[in-house]
Amino acid sequence: MKATKAVYQIKAKSYSDAKNYTEVDQFSDRQDERTVRQTMNNMVDQVRTTGVGSGVKRKLQGRGLRGAGVAPLEGVVRRGRTYNLNEIQGLATPSAYIYRQLGSKYIRIPDLDNKTLVIVQPNRRKCGPKRVISDPLQSMIRTLAFKQHIDQAEYDKLSIDDKKLFKEILAITHLQYNFHDRVEDPLEALKAEYDKLKGELELGNDNLSIIKQLKSLSVDMYSNRMIDDKEFKEIITRLL
Numbered sequence: 001m002k003a004t005k006a007v008y009q010i011k012a013k014s015y016s017d018a019k020n021y022t023e024v025d026q027f028s029d030r031q032d033e034r035t036v037r038q039t040m041n042n043m044v045d046q047v048r049t050t051g052v053g054s055g056v057k058r059k060l061q062g063r064g065l066r067g068a069g070v071a072p073l074e075g076v077v078r079r080g081r082t083y084n085l086n087e088i089q090g091l092a093t094p095s096a097y098i099y100r101q102l103g104s105k106y107i108r109i110p111d112l113d114n115k116t117l118v119i120v121q122p123n124r125r126k127c128g129p130k131r132v133i134s135d136p137l138q139s140m141i142r143t144l145a146f147k148q149h150i151d152q153a154e155y156d157k158l159s160i161d162d163k164k165l166f167k168e169i170l171a172i173t174h175l176q177y178n179f180h181d182r183v184e185d186p187l188e189a190l191k192a193e194y195d196k197l198k199g200e201l202e203l204g205n206d207n208l209s210i211i212k213q214l215k216s217l218s219v220d221m222y223s224n225r226m227i228d229d230k231e232f233k234e235i236i237t238r239l240l
Contacts, residue, residue, distance in 0.1 A: 099124070100145045103173030107145060112138065117165075119172060127172060137162040141169065150179060160186055160220045187224060194221050198235070211239050 099106040099120065105127055108118040115138050119127045133141070136158055143149055158166065163186030170176040170183060197214040200207075214235070222232040 102141075102145050102169075103175040103178065105173045107141070112141060112145075117141065117169075119169070131165065133165070134159070134162055137166060140166060144169075144175075150181075150183060152181070155183065160190055160224070187226065190217065190220055190224070191226060193217060194226075201238070215239055 098109060100109050102119070104122075106120050106122065106124075108120065111118040111130070115133050115135070117131045117133050121127050136154065140151065140154055140158070140162075143151060143154075155163065155166065167176075167183060167186060176183065194214070194217045197210055197217060200210055201214060218227070218232060218235050218239075221227045227235075
């Protein structure tokens with residue numbers, strides 16, 4: 001019984017000594033590992049901040065390689081991450097070759113070539129309906145758009161309807177006050193000429209050329225509602 005108890009105590013003491021030795025050894029290993037890790041972290045931080053070290057590069061700051069060292073282009077507006085190539089090269093946008101500025105508005109050149117008038121706002125919204133135009137009026141509009149000039153002789157040759165439309169174009173584009181000589185209102189000129197020829201007829205001057213012109217002017221006056229049915233019938237009956 002005593003021997004067994006003595007053996008048990010010896011074994012228990014040996015186990016306790018071995019356990020204490022293992023714990024001390026493990027604790028020592030953990031301490032060494034922490035020390036090494038802390039030392040490495042300190043070295044890395046030093047390299048990052050001072051760049052000291054053979055073959056070791058500094059840490060990239062900010063955006064890094066994305067656009068690093070590239071200065072923004074002067075005079076060019078950047079939209080998002082890209083630039084407009086037309087602005088960089090000083091070229092116009094594609095729509096600038098299709099539209100031509102006319103005062104405060106724009107006209108579409110391909111439509112003008114097809115004898116169709118399309119006036120739009122600077123944002124390309126239509127300003128008024130699409131209209132079919134005659135050859136003389138097409139020439140007048142083209143001269144106005146590309147040369148900023150009004151040929152008075154060509155304007156005088158236009159029909160009353162074309163003159164009205166041309167006058168309307170000047171009003172829509174705010175060009176009616178842009179020229180030294182004011183473009184005469186076609187309806188005012190029509191009434192003045194009608195009154196003049198009608199007065200000649202009443203004075204007994206029944207020249208054939210006057211009668212012919214007065215017939216044409218009477219039709220234009222009536223079409224534009226500048227004379228009523230009664231006056232129109234009277235003048236036509238008198239001229240026949």
